[in-house]
Structure formats: structure tokens, C-alpha cells
Amino acid sequence: MKLNKLTLSAGVAAAVLAFSSFAAQAETWKYAFEEAMEEVQGKYAQKFKEVIEANSDHEIQLFPFGTLGESADIMEQAQAGILQFVDQSPGFTGSLIPEAQVFFVPYLLPTDQEQLARFYKNSKAVNEMFPELYAEQGLELLTMFPEGEVAMTTKEPVESCADLEGVKFRVMTNPLLVESYKAFGATPTPLPWGEVYGSLQTNIIQGQENPTFFLYSTKLYEVTDYITYAGHNNFTTAVMANKDFFDGLSEEDQQLVERAADEAYDYIVEYQKGLADSELKKIQEAKPEITVTTLSEEQRKCFKDAAADVEAKFIEMTGDSGKEILDQLKADLQAAAE
Template sequence: MSSMSKFKKLAGISAFAFAAMTAANSVNADTWRYAHEEYEGDVQDVFAYDFKEYVEENSEHTVQVYRFGELGESDDIMGQTLSGILQFVNQSPGFTGSLIPSAQIFFIPYLLPTDMDTVVEFFRESEAINQMFPKIYADHGLKLIQMYPEGEMVVTANEPITSPADFNDKKIRVMTNPLLSATYEAFGATPTPLPWGEVYGALQTNMIQGQENPIFWIQSGGLYEVSPNLTFTKHGWFTTALMANLDFYQGLPEEEQKMIMEAGDYAFNKIIKHIDGLAQEALDKIMADCKECTVTRLTEEQIDAFQARAPQVKEKFLSMTGETGEKLLNQFQEDLKEVQKDK
């Protein structure tokens, strides 16, 4: 299916799927509903089906998975989860950050390293992720089951990007996330929040001149077709999280709560293996399909020019999140020191 065909299908699917879901809710209480933000075969979809596999093998429940667009955009599926229509939602802090400001910490550029071994160890061992974030999410009606990385962020644009000056006069699509907007303002661009369903068309018509995403999503969504210059800036990794409606989770027997958390761990271990090598595979597909595409990997000197602008984003994060954000950031930095000390 072409990239544009994917987008054209969304409106019809959404209304039908929502009606079917509501009907299912009344006749099958043993079915748990789970929505995510990506297409069939993408990282969140693979994670969802690993989670589903564990739940269905270790309980009498079934899990119904809904992919991007079937129930609307990211804001829609979060609202459906908070209202109890959905039991589970997989969503990036890029969108959750409007509900939970401190989740935007992942968008402080150059806070996280980009080598996979360090990133994975950080997610496994971080006190900030595994102890502090669950309490923060619970305050907003969500049970945090698992946070996991999807891939290094890559910028695509209408020309190669090698310096902050190259972002001048460029509108760069961002998720509806104030801190991500602050990042691209710091980089010299004009951040332009757009829902995912509008991104391809906006790039195609030059309404925007660029965007950022992990490389597998750039390939899966066909973004390289309309934004052919890829730049590896090394400013961060795309992070996402599986959450449950807190009331739903707390209403379950203790053994089922335990099983859900084990399912999250099972899916995490599987997805880490899945994403190993995925970025190169996606890049190879892009370059085989797109003769005009370019790939720019910034030198250390070029990275320094972007990294010098990161402190202003960090200050923005602290001003937005107060004491909670300060404690979280301090713990993040301690956790990172711990996983990097032997490397």
C-alpha cells in the first residue's frame, strides 16, 4: 500500500472500528482493548503483539490491538484510555507530555546517548524510569507498565542539515509537545505542531520543510518520498510507553496485575532484539528505493554547534515542571553516569 493510500484509509476505518469496539465491550468482558500509534509491523505493533501473546498464553483474556488511525489520532486514544473505553494505550511522551509535562524530559536534546547498548541498559536500570515515572503517571490516572526505546531520531528536510543556520526559515513538524517545540526553536527552526496524519501531505505541499522520527518510521510512512534529505544529528532516541487505565488495573486481582507487568517485561525483551539492526535495514530500503535521497551524519564539530543550544531547552523543561522536573532530571543524570561509568 502506498503512503498516501494509508492516510486515505484512516477516516473510514476509525468510525467503523470505534463502533465495533463499543459493541464488543458489552458482550465480551474478557477482551482487553489496546491501541498504539504505528502501522502494522512497526515497533509498537510488534511490541503490542508480543504483549498480547504473553497475556493470552497466561490468562483467559484476549487482547484486541488497534493500530494507528483505527480509533483516531494519539490524543483520541489517550482520551479513550482515560475514560476506560480502552484498557491499554501505547503512546510516546511526545504526545503524553501535554498531559504529563515531566514526560517531556526525553526531548531535552543530547541528554540521552545514541549508542544502543547504553540506551538499553539505561532503560533497564534507570531509577528515574522504573521508580519515579510510575508514581508520576499514576497521578494522572495511568498505570505505567513499560517504557522502551524505538530508535535514534533522524531529521528529514528539503535539503541536507549540517548546522543550526540550515534550519533558518524552515518549518519543522513537531508533535504536540511544548519542549520539542523549544528544541527546534533552539536549533533555529520554526516548530510546527501537526498530528501525524497530516505530515505527509504537509511535506508534499511544502507547508512544512522537515520533520523528525526514527528511521524505521520514516521508511514505513514513506516520508523520504517527500522529504528526501536525512540527517543523523545524534540528539536523542524516540521513546514510547505502554500504559493502562489505572482504575482498570487496580480493579484486577493481584495475580492478573502481576501477569500484566510480566507481559510488559516479556515484550520489552523481545522488542530490544527486534530493533537491533532495524535502523540499518530501514535505511537500506530507503536508499534502494530513493535515488535522490541523501544521508548526512554530523561530525563531532557539527554536533557541538547543536549541543551548545541544548542548555536553553533544559532550562525550559525545568521552568515547565518545577520541583518534580528537577528531581527527575537529577536522577536521569545520575542514572546515565552509572550506566556510562564502565564504557
Template sequence: MKTLSKIASATALALAATGMSAAALADTWRYAHEEYQGDVQDVYAQAFKKYIENNSDHNVQVYRFGELGESNDIMEQTQNGILQFVDQSPGFTGALIPSAQIFFIPYLLPTDEQTVLKFFDESKAINEMFPKLYAEHGLELLKMFPEGEMVVTADEPIHSPADFNNKKIRVMTNPLLSETYRAFGATPTPLPWGEVYGALQTGILDGQENPIFWIESGGLYEVSPNLTFTGHGWFTTAVMANQDFYNDLSDNDKQLVQDASEAAYSHTMEHIQGLAERSLEKIQQASDEVTVTRLTDKEIEAFKERAPQVEEKFLEMTGDNGKKLLKQFKQDLKNVEQQ
């Protein structure tokens, strides 16, 4: 993986030396994401590609998980201008953009799918505040969107924080997500995605969390068969462009990119509706060892009681930016729920 990053850096330096901007070479635009063929990020990427190619002379080359390395590699390549577009979860950008960790405050987002989709459509925090935060790191934020409710898989069903005691739960390389599972009573274990299946299979890990479609797509239920719906959050992702590349585009091409982003977003939000149910059905058809636990309101309350300490940690990590963002986030949620 380090080799890929070095190649990316070397290529960026070579382009800079020749005085050529990323936009000047962008007849073929490169776009990388973190998932497999047919998964949610790939659905978005393919819709984005289709719109661009149907409405311009540009081509979009899409790279899926592993083709250019892990999440950290594709972010580095995007910041260096090797990639023009990247789709990456705040779970991996949390260290780079601390405020993006807001999505890992447990029980902040509701579990109702339609409420969540409406929130992402209308939220001032999502659509006005986040682009400014990403811009500070050379990234043009095009879209943020939800992929699915998070589900915990483990070596046994989970009903209470006590059930997490001494369990090593894989988390993304995100400080606040580690804090969440520490609050829940588990031992958070950051690990790149490529190592998760094997670690679950060999007992290095006792469990992990992901949206149900990814648990099905990645075969995680084969080695971690006890699924628990805790209701604590949604997997969220962000589509970004290298800001220098984006700024160098003509006005027409900027509008093209924005229109493609909107078209891909609309298509993807239709795709995820009912996706969790379809994915769970596939899992249950594939394995008779799978158990499904949906926490009762009383059981959820035991976890919710631990959420304030994670929120407090978020505010410590993010300062005034985080405080303003969280206030707007909660107001946006209130506005949607009142509707």
C-alpha cells in the first residue's frame, strides 16, 4: 500500500514539474471508492460516470476497493491530484477532518429511513457547513449521503453493554468511533478493511459494525454470524473532488460535475430504499447459522445512557467548529422530525 502512495506522490510531482494542471489532463477523470461492484458507493459512482459521459466528451474511470489500495491510499492520491474524485466515509477522514466524526455520536441520527433521507436532503449542516470544512483540506465536497443503518456482528448475540465486555470490536481508523465502543464496554480495535474477514475468522476480532448490505457483500456473516440491530447510527459517506482540479474546470464543466452529483445522489437514494431488507434476506438464505437480534426499547436505553460521554468527547476533539456543527445538526434533525 505504501508503494501505491509513493507512486501517487511521484506522479503528482512529475505533473507539477511539467507545469500541467490536473484539469488539463482530465479528459479521463479518475474516481475511486471504498466498496465492491454493485455496492452503494459503486451505484453512485456508476450513475455519476454515466451522467458525465452522456453529457460531455469526458470519460470517468472508476476504481473499486483494493484496486488502488486502502482508504488512506485513495485519499492521499486525491489530495495529490492523481485522482480527481474520491468517495470516502467520514470513518476514515475523521483524523483529517475531526468534525466529520459527528456521524459517530451514537443515537444522534434516527433509525427511520425516510427521516434520515429527508435530513440529508435538507440539512444546513450537511449542505452548507460541511463543504467549508472539507475545503480547508483541499477537497471540494460534492455530496454526503447515507448508505444504511449500522449493524453489529459478533461471536454471540449482543443485548446489553455487559455483552460487549472483553470483546475486540473492529472499528475504522476513527478516534470517535473508538470512543463509542469504549463507552459501550467493548475493546475498540482499529483495522483496515482488507484485514477484517481474516481477523474475524481466526478470532483476533470478536466482532465489527457495518451496514447490512456490506455484511452481505463482504461475506462477514460467514465468520461473524450473530447480527444485532442496535439502532445507534448510520453509515455515511462523502464524495469529493480534488479542489485544485475542480477550481481549474470551466464553468460548464463545474456545472456538469454538480449536475452529475445530483443525478447520482437521486439514483442512489432510490437504490438504498429497501436494500437492508433485501440484503438480510440474502444472508438468511445463504446461512442457517445466522442469528438476528433487534434490541428492545429498554435494551437500547442502556446504550443510549452512554451516548453523552461520546458527544462530550466529540466536543473536546473539535472545539468551536464542532460545537457549532452539532448545534446546527440537532436543529436540522428537529426541523425534519417536526415535519
């Protein structure tokens, strides 16, 4: 009887030890992004969280825009290891990683969403070259994905570059985007996102650009009167992990994080099908008097002509490294088109 008790006690102790060891491995990971929970980055983050939590004992805490500050704040927190994951557009990391500004060379990216989905998934530049550049900044690049064609919203109609002359146009804090709107004829005005609605409302700025879903969810159509599709860009975002954190994970957890990033990518590409059209319809229902224009090829000519100057400026800013990435991106885009 005494032996049975000893055996039972030893078994209980082993079970408790095993449970404690398992519990000690469970971690809470923090993930911040630049949009609201129900916007595209938020939907991606929720899918990422779902995959991690369904296949491990880890927990993901999500922090949508504004909860931890502006874009610059969450990037600093990710680099410092306060955040384990961050989703941020190259538009804001352009100063940190100059080559990432390539995504803002006008008319480089197509408007075809299926071609873009293939491009980001298979691109050598995205999946092999950029990770090295992000690693130099203490970041593990997990994926990049598109969020839709960018539209200009303004207070006056835009049918040519001449219509942007003198327009204070908000851009992200991205040197190449500043050069783009200079080339388009506008007066580029870098502003953090939190100041955009109020600045449009008070006429400090008269225009800005964003994907269609974002125009609706943030109600930017309330403070502008014209939506213009010039076909000049598609919004790109990047999901990253703190590199020291990622490198310190077990091989199993690293594979899980990569799996979650891949599954969330496939989910968000599917989720966005038809999203721009449905959100534009909602804008038109909410504000019937808004004018929506898709520029013709003739109307786009001045913007496309300006794109060559912006591309040259990108190479000037980034040197051989930038040119190599630009050339590879063009080859990758061609492969995705085929």
C-alpha cells in the first residue's frame, strides 16, 4: 500500500512538472498594425492570430491603429522587442529601408489584383532580397501583401497633372512619395495618419491617397468631393517580426509563425476580391454627390511621363542596391503576368 502511494505521488509530481514545463513555454505575443480591426490589416492579423492559437498554447494580443501610437511609434516598439509583430507599409519604412520605396515608383505595380497576388507570393525580390534589408534593421520580414489600387481624393476635380498644381497633397513620411507628387505637380505634405481627416476638414491640405476600402472605413469621402483613379499605384504592406525574438523561437514555433503568415496571406487575398467595388458603392450611397473618375490613357499620360523621373530619383536615392531590386521586381512582375 505504501509503495502504491509513493508510486502515485511520483506520478503526480511528474505530471505537475510536465504541465509546468509546458505552461512555461506558452507565451503572449504582441502584434500591432496601422489600421482598424475590421480593415484589411486587421483582418489579416485576426487570421494570423487564429492559426497561431489553434496550433499552439501561445496567445496573440492585437493592437489596432492608435492603441500604441502612430506608425513611427509601433515600428520603434517592434525594433526594441516590445512588440513581437508589426504590420507597416513600406510607405512609412522608406526612411529606414530606402529600397522599400520601390513600391512607390508610379506605374510599376499593376492594378490587376490576381497578378499582384501571384507576384507577392512568388517574387524573388520580395522573398529573398528584401528579408536581408529588413534584417539589417532588426526585423524578420514574414510577408508583403497588396491592399488595393490607390485612389486620390481631392476637393477639386483631377483630370491631369495641371489640376494638382498648388494642391497641398498629404503623403506618408516617405521621401520617394514626396518626389512622386512633386513630379505630378502637387505640393506634397507629409503627415502622420492621425492628422489627415482634420487637416482636410480645415483645408490645411486639399488631397490625399489611399485604397478604396480605407476611404470608406475612415470616412475620408466626407471631407473631399472627388475620387480619382489614375492607376498609378497599389498599396503594399509588410508584416514583420522582431528578429531577435524570431531567431530565439524553437524551430517548431518558427515554422508555425511562417505557416500563419502564409495562411493569412491566402485568406486576405481572397477576402479582398470585390472589396474595392463594394466599398466604393457604399461611399456613393453615403454621399451621392461625390464624383468618381477613372482617368483615360490620354489623361494619365502626364502622370506616366512623370513616373520616369521618379524612377530615376529612386535609383539616385538607393544606388546599385536599389537598381538591382527594381530590375528584379520588374522581372518578377513580368513572370506574374505570364
